[in-house]
Amino acid sequence: MSPRPGFVLEVDRSTPPLLLMxxxxxxxxxxxxxxxxxxxxxxxxxxxxxxxxxxxxLLNPVNADPLPAQLFAGMKLTIAFDDVSLPxxxxxxxxxxxxxxxxxxxxxxxxxxxDVELIAALALHRRMTEAExxxxxxxxxxxxxxxxxxxxxxxAEDPDNLAFLGQTxxxxxxxxxxxxxxxxxxxxxxxxxxxMDGGHKSVATGLASYRSLRHHHNVATMQRSRSFMDQHRSExxxxxxxxxxxxxxxxxxxxxxxxTLNNDTFPEPFSFLQKREWEWKARDxxxxxxSSKSLDRLPARARRSIFHSIEAPHDLTGVVAxxxxxxxxxxxxxxxxxxxxxxxxxxxxxxxxxPYISPYNVNSIMNPILxxxxxxxxxxxxxxxxxxxxxxxVLIMSHPTPWEFHPxxxxxxxxxxxxxxxxxxxxxxxxxxxxxxxxxxxxxxxxYRTSYAYHGVHPFYxxxxxxxxxxxxxxxxxxxxxxxxxxxxxFKPASTFEDAFEMAADVVGRDPSITHLHAPPLLMAEVE
Amino acid sequence: MKALQFQRSIxxxxxxxxxxxxxxxxxxxxxxxxxxxxxxxxxxxxxxxxVRPLLSGICGSDxxxxxxxxxxxxxxxxxxxxxxxxxxxxxxxxxARVVVEPVLACAARDIHPVCDACQVGETxxxxxxxxxxxxxxxxxxxxADTGGGWSVALVAHESQLHPVPDELSDEQAVMVEPAxxxxxxxxxxxxxxxxxxxVIGAGTIGLGVIAAVHALEPDAHVIATAKYAEQRAxxxxxxxxxxxxxxxxxxxxRRRTGSMMTGNRLASGVGVVFDCVGSADSLAQALAVxxxxxxxxxVGMAGQTTVDLxxxxxxxxxxxxxxxxxxxxxxxxxxxxxxxxxxxxxxELVARADLGRLVGATYPLxxxxxxxxxxxxxGRRGTVKVAFDLRGERERDRL
Numbered sequence: 026m027s028p029r030p031g032f033v034l035e036v037d038r039s040t041p042p043l044l045l046m047x048x049x050x051x052x053x054x055x056x057x058x059x060x061x062x063x064x065x066x067x068x069x070x071x072x073x074x075x076x077x078x079x080x081x082x083l084l085n086p087v088n089a090d091p092l093p094a095q096l097f098a099g100m101k102l103t104i105a106f107d108d109v110s111l112p113x114x115x116x117x118x119x120x121x122x123x124x125x126x127x128x129x130x131x132x133x134x135x136x137x138x139x140d141v142e143l144i145a146a147l148a149l150h151r152r153m154t155e156a157e158x159x160x161x162x163x164x165x166x167x168x169x170x171x172x173x174x175x176x177x178x179x180x181a182e183d184p185d186n187l188a189f190l191g192q193t194x195x196x197x198x199x200x201x202x203x204x205x206x207x208x209x210x211x212x213x214x215x216x217x218x219x220x221m222d223g224g225h226k227s228v229a230t231g232l233a234s235y236r237s238l239r240h241h242h243n244v245a246t247m248q249r250s251r252s253f254m255d256q257h258r259s260e261x262x263x264x265x266x267x268x269x270x271x272x273x274x275x276x277x278x279x280x281x282x283x284x285t286l287n288n289d290t291f292p293e294p295f296s297f298l299q300k301r302e303w304e305w306k307a308r309d310x311x312x313x314x315x316s317s318k319s320l321d322r323l324p325a326r327a328r329r330s331i332f333h334s335i336e337a338p339h340d341l342t343g344v345v346a347x348x349x350x351x352x353x354x355x356x357x358x359x360x361x362x363x364x365x366x367x368x369x370x371x372x373x374x375x376x377x378x379x380p381y382i383s384p385y386n387v388n389s390i391m392n393p394i395l396x397x398x399x400x401x402x403x404x405x406x407x408x409x410x411x412x413x414x415x416x417x418x419v420l421i422m423s424h425p426t427p428w429e430f431h432p433x434x435x436x437x438x439x440x441x442x443x444x445x446x447x448x449x450x451x452x453x454x455x456x457x458x459x460x461x462x463x464x465x466x467x468x469x470x471x472x473y474r475t476s477y478a479y480h481g482v483h484p485f486y487x488x489x490x491x492x493x494x495x496x497x498x499x500x501x502x503x504x505x506x507x508x509x510x511x512x513x514x515x516f517k518p519a520s521t522f523e524d525a526f527e528m529a530a531d532v533v534g535r536d537p538s539i540t541h542l543h544a545p546p547l548l549m550a551e552v553e
Numbered sequence: 554m555k556a557l558q559f560q561r562s563i564x565x566x567x568x569x570x571x572x573x574x575x576x577x578x579x580x581x582x583x584x585x586x587x588x589x590x591x592x593x594x595x596x597x598x599x600x601x602x603x604v605r606p607l608l609s610g611i612c613g614s615d616x617x618x619x620x621x622x623x624x625x626x627x628x629x630x631x632x633x634x635x636x637x638x639x640x641x642x643x644x645x646x647x648x649a650r651v652v653v654e655p656v657l658a659c660a661a662r663d664i665h666p667v668c669d670a671c672q673v674g675e676t677x678x679x680x681x682x683x684x685x686x687x688x689x690x691x692x693x694x695x696x697a698d699t700g701g702g703w704s705v706a707l708v709a710h711e712s713q714l715h716p717v718p719d720e721l722s723d724e725q726a727v728m729v730e731p732a733x734x735x736x737x738x739x740x741x742x743x744x745x746x747x748x749x750x751x752v753i754g755a756g757t758i759g760l761g762v763i764a765a766v767h768a769l770e771p772d773a774h775v776i777a778t779a780k781y782a783e784q785r786a787x788x789x790x791x792x793x794x795x796x797x798x799x800x801x802x803x804x805x806x807r808r809r810t811g812s813m814m815t816g817n818r819l820a821s822g823v824g825v826v827f828d829c830v831g832s833a834d835s836l837a838q839a840l841a842v843x844x845x846x847x848x849x850x851x852v853g854m855a856g857q858t859t860v861d862l863x864x865x866x867x868x869x870x871x872x873x874x875x876x877x878x879x880x881x882x883x884x885x886x887x888x889x890x891x892x893x894x895x896x897x898x899x900x901e902l903v904a905r906a907d908l909g910r911l912v913g914a915t916y917p918l919x920x921x922x923x924x925x926x927x928x929x930x931x932g933r934r935g936t937v938k939v940a941f942d943l944r945g946e947r948e949r950d951r952l
Contacts, residue, residue, distance in 0.1 A: 439804065440808050444805070462811075466811050468807065468811065468812065
């Protein structure tokens with residue numbers, strides 16, 4: 026039986042309470058009659074033989090010569106790959122990156138290529154740990170390359186290992202990893218979880234420096250991207266494409282490999298999270314009750330540990346290789362095949378339950394800034410056409426939003442929260458008055474380069490990611506969040522959804538239309 | 554006359570120390586402080602005047618005395634029994650309002666020639682605070698011969714008296730003495746435009762130092778620590794650019810200075826730190842945020858304190874005390890130094906910064922236990938300065 030597509034349910038009196046993710050826990054919530062619930066489609070079938078499919082893609086690339094034809098003895102080969110922010114949650118081993126890189130290395134070995142380096146393309150994200158690299162690439166690759174310094178994390182602050190390639194016609198500086206720029210071939214291995222991933226963004230962002238990134242990781246770009254998930258209306262996309270073409274024209278030979286996953290996101294005992302509530306069987310109810318009761322009894326640290334140990338059963342639905350733009354067009358279509366859900370019109374209120382994880386807190390703490398970014402940055406922007414909520418409408422999110430930060434991973438986030446957001450929540454003001462200080466802070470730079478810290482400027486980017494939503498929305502309410510932390514974000518705290526709907530009435534009036542985004546698994550709303 | 558008097562009594566000292574350790578300010582209930590009826594102090598000689606207090610503040614050093622935790626350092630420079638109270642606005646017999654500058658230096662003690670310090674107006678460093686025709690006492694409020702502000706009358710030498718301008722309220726005037734302490738502290742180190750300074754503590758002295766630094770060098774960036782919401786608001790209004798919780802100080806200094814860290818410690822820090830608390834924790838914190846060759850100014854009365862001084866040694870940090878007031882050399886826009894009495898500057902600061910608003914609660918002498926308990930818990934109760942209000946004492950008018 027083919028998987029059922031995503032759809033919109035209208036809540037009536039017989040609709041059971043909906044299951045919302047609520048950080049490292051769940052919430053059962055009965056929604057008002059008439060609420061529209063947007064459900065993702067069921068998981069697409071995966072490739073029967075992923076290794077064969079990968080080999081086929083490498084031998085039959087789109088608008089490019091087969092990989093073996095581009096490999097030769099004495100060449101300089103660089104393999105860059107997506108970092109720990111993808112996929113979410115992490116895949117069960119073997120990770121798609123491992124499968125692909127092993128295949129690429131096999132071809133390289135056959136061609137007698139000796140000079141191979143592997144780079145985690147993390148831009149300004151934190152460095153990947155050994156355990157994370159081993160999980161993504163496998164022990165064989167790690168042990169063969171890491172001890173000799175041929176597998177490493179990109180360093181966007183290493184002036185000796187960055188190459189300036191020029192400026193786009195819009196005056197954007199393009200500066201990327203020198204090793205990548207000077208290689209005879211740069212193979213980039215992507216995991217395209219959402220439609221924004223991949224394409225020219227892979228190299229132009231993943232291997233870039235702050236000097237380069239600041240041209241599109243800014244408020245103006247985000248406010249002009251409606252949404253950044255829609256490449257036809259995304260200024261973020263356009264900027265990356267200008268830069269990517271400059272990289273290509275500068276002579277950097279990129280062999281792009283993109284992969285798509287199905288949305289089989291949760292393993293046992295959390296498989297009930299994949300299902301529609303009214304289709305739950307007794308076993309699903311039992312699993313829900315058992316897991317939620319057990320989680321309630323655990324301290325936060327233990328709950329976090331359990332959730333971050335989740336390895337998703339999602340697997341490859343496609344793999345395409347070749348020229349960047351041609352590859353990305355095919356990949357995007359595949360992503361949308363899994364995620365697109367048609368929705369008729371906008372509503373006054375949008376509700377969502379935020380999960381425990383975002384791209385920037387893998388094996389870490391979802392701090393308040395990341396809560397905001399996940400809701401207003403990522404999930405709000407999972408649309409094409411129009412946002413699910415009308416301009417001036419209200420976004421209601423469920424998350425505990427603890428006033429808690431990972432001191433190693435997010436040091437500049439702590440200061441951003443204590444200093445910058447205490448001063449203003451206006452992204453334009455923040456960018457103007459504070460970004461430079463944080464971006465150039467030597468201590469943050471040091472931690473980014475030598476420890477496992479996100480770059481000093483990273484919390485700013487998280488806030489810029491919210492800029493479109495902040496401009497669009499009339500109010501943001503967080504249900505169940507730490508009130509002080511929620512207020513510091515500039516949002517309103519509510520203890521229950523019922524309270525939140527009452528508060529929303531002040532903005533959108535009585536009897537508003539409500540849409541609930543039932544994610545994860547992720548979906549892309551095509552709003553007409 | 555009615556007065557709160559502090560008597561020498563070893564058992565009561567011990568009781569006060571125990572009670573004060575359990576609950577600060579509660580030394581008043583069992584200790585050597587008593588509300589009593591005593592003879593008014595006689596005039597020690599020519600140039601002395603009777604002062605009938607209107608308001609008399611409760612200072613941190615008073616609380617330490619009441620709870621018997623003051624350092625034994627003071628023993629030879631006080632005389633028993635004494636009437637506490639050195640933050641005084643009162644009236645002379647002719648009705649004129651005056652603020653008392655309480656240091657009992659050479660002039661008040663009728664010592665001629667005056668010591669070197671008094672010669673240059675540095676009365677806070679007077680060598681003769683235990684000599685002359687008065688019994689020992691570093692200040693009015695610690696001397697058996699002069700009386701103190703926690704009573705309906707005391708005597709003060711003309712060198713100690715400062716007339717109060719009509720436009721200054723009693724509440725503003727009672728803040729002149731602590732404001733003078735703050736100005737003297739703020740003027741102890743050299744602060745340049747653009748410098749970042751830290752003020753630890755947001756009680757009366759801490760807030761005063763913030764206001765004083767802001768007045769002396771408006772282009773300095775002031776980071777202050779404050780525990781309570783009211784303190785935070787006042788610190789901001791008085792000129793602090795950033796106000797953080799005590800636990801957030803290191804991070805705030807790091808942000809401001811861009812300092813690197815060595816382990817959990819700042820590799821650098823700020824050039825000037827005012828410790829307006831004087832505890833082991835505050836001093837350790839001050840040392841932790843001071844850059845190499847910087848200066849810590851100890852404004853709060855420290856007493857016996859255990860602190861690791863390794864950073865002071867390894868970073869060549871200067872530790873300066875700032876006690877009381879005298880004469881200040883004020884650098885005005887590169888012009889020659891302007892020599893001013895600290896109290897004159899304090900009158901200006903009190904008026905300009907409206908420090909009278911720091912007086913948050915007043916009590917009659919009869920309710921001294923409540924007053925002292927309130928003062929000891931002022932921050933948490935949203936108060937900065939607690940004072941005795943003598944204006945309603947009937948006996949005051951009969952004297």
